[in-house]
Amino acid sequence: MSRLRDIFAARVEDLDRVKHQHPLTEVRRLAEQSPPPRDFLTALHPQDGRVAIVAEIKRASPSRGILRADLDVVDQARLYEAGGAVAVSVLTEPRFFQGDLEDLSLVARTIPLPVLRKDFIFDPYQLYEARAAGASAVLLIASYLDRVLLQDLMALTQTLGMTALVEIHTVEDLEKSLHAGLPRLIGINNRNLHDFSVSLDTTITLRHLIPAGIRVIAESGIHTREDIQRLRSVGVDAFLIGEVLVLASNPVALLRELRGEGSNHGG
Numbered sequence: 426m427s428r429l430r431d432i433f434a435a436r437v438e439d440l441d442r443v444k445h446q447h448p449l450t451e452v453r454r455l456a457e458q459s460p461p462p463r464d465f466l467t468a469l470h471p472q473d474g475r476v477a478i479v480a481e482i483k484r485a486s487p488s489r490g491i492l493r494a495d496l497d498v499v500d501q502a503r504l505y506e507a508g509g510a511v512a513v514s515v516l517t518e519p520r521f522f523q524g525d526l527e528d529l530s531l532v533a534r535t536i537p538l539p540v541l542r543k544d545f546i547f548d549p550y551q552l553y554e555a556r557a558a559g560a561s562a563v564l565l566i567a568s569y570l571d572r573v574l575l576q577d578l579m580a581l582t583q584t585l586g587m588t589a590l591v592e593i594h595t596v597e598d599l600e601k602s603l604h605a606g607l608p609r610l611i612g613i614n615n616r617n618l619h620d621f622s623v624s625l626d627t628t629i630t631l632r633h634l635i636p637a638g639i640r641v642i643a644e645s646g647i648h649t650r651e652d653i654q655r656l657r658s659v660g661v662d663a664f665l666i667g668e669v670l671v672l673a674s675n676p677v678a679l680l681r682e683l684r685g686e687g688s689n690h691g692g
């Protein structure tokens with residue numbers, strides 16, 4: 426079984442338990458009572474021309490193990506905002522990333538930026554949960570979902586006023602995504618979720634195959650200003666960055682450096 430399947434299998438077990446504790450009707454009511462989501466897509470095009478970085482909060486990852494077990498998500502979110510991130514991504518998967526939906530809820534209540542629920546989503550219930558917790562966007566991983574399920578989840582995400590970040594890693598994922606509806610936002614994950622190898626060439630190869638009008642985020646393995654410049658040169662709109670920010674002693678300074686602020690690299 427691939428590692429991605431292991432993670433989804435664990436998520437199926439977790440969700441069965443949660444559904445017993447909080448039936449769908451309850452979660453749906455909470456979602457419907459929540460304030461309207463912040464506009465994730467608009468945030469990716471900052472009016473001041475800033476480089477758009479979606480800064481990620483994760484305590485651990487399957488590829489790296491524990492990153493920072495003691496991470497204070499509220500402090501980290503404030504640092505990301507101070508460093509000029511346009512949005513924050515919060516891992517809410519508990520077993521492999523040590524995340525929690527409550528982390529997302531805390532972040533959404535603390536800072537004004539839109540928040541992405543980064544998780545392994547396969548059930549409409551998780552979209553209601555995300556909306557109730559204050560998410561503005563959710564991750565949908567094309568390689569795991571069949572076309573019909575992807576289409577249904579994209580449609581419900583939109584109905585709930587959130588943005589679907591449809592994640593691809595291969596040409597087949599892209600074709601599936603385009604046949605599932607018209608995604609407004611595609612994430613190209615540079616990490617192969619089956620063997621965890623990372624290459625920015627994945628974005629370079631796939632970017633030009635994505636039709637005009639769809640915004641594109643490059644995800645994973647982005648460490649330096651040079652990485653960002655390389656990816657910008659092929660037309661990437663925004664950058665999802667986790668590990669280096671979580672491990673940085675000064676995430677504010679690192680974000681500014683990655684964005685080219687104060688340098689003569691331009692925005």
Ligand SMILES: O=C(O)c1ccccc1NCC(=O)[C@H](O)[C@H](O)COP(=O)(O)O
Nearest residue numbers: 486487488618644645646647666667668
């Ligand atoms: O990060 C992992 O090890 C991982 C393994 C399996 C599925 C997903 C995984 N990560 C989720 C992500 O996509 C990244 O956290 C995100 O793109 C940020 O990447 P990075 O900057 O390399 O932390």
